[in-house]
Amino acid sequence: MGRSPCCEKAHSNKGAWTKEEDQLLIDYIRNHGEGSWRSLPKSAGLLRCGKSCRLRWINYLRPDLKRGKFTDSEDQIIVKLHSLFGNKWSLIAGKLPGRTDNEIKNYWNTHIKRKLLSRGIDPNTHHSIIQPKTTPFHSRNRDVKPTCPHVNAYVKLNCASASGTTTDEDLRLSVDRDYKFEVWTVS
DNA sequence: AACGTTCGCAACCGCGTTGTA
């Protein structure tokens, strides 16, 4: 038995949102707050599924969104965080106030990936394509510096977790003014 | 000007995770 659909698709709009739909969603969330996405469309008078409403709000309508072009420093932060976390876009977005995971994901795929490749850097491993390095990033109990030639980051790893991987709970991340990183475990 | 191609981004889809009865 498959998963039940998140909404009555037959009675849902799809595709681009209209200004009227946006306004209905904004008004509803202003009055009632976020949450209960499944019941929200009906309550707000929207012919959309809850998932779609949530995405529209988070990625486009939220008042605290920065929007506009990414700055050079944001660019650098994204590259460095990606070298730490991989494709954990929501985690990366959490370190960039006003930016959404979807926005960062798109920016990575359309701009940064290409930029890294043009510099001879593998965007997945952050290692030089010409001189590949074999040292695993999440090596246990070892200091790695720097992990990638283009990143002026110092990452201190002291992973004590039994799995040998660093989980969100294990990690605390600090970003100083020069965007250098230090990652350590919680004892 | 017209057409084809590429690019950028909003939105959708499927699945894993979490909460709860």
Place this chain on the structure above:
DNA sequence: TTACAACGCGGTTGCGAACGT
């Protein structure tokens, strides 16, 4: 403990805009 509903995330797609010929 289990089953189900709802949420949240990451990958992918679709479409309009921009660009090139």
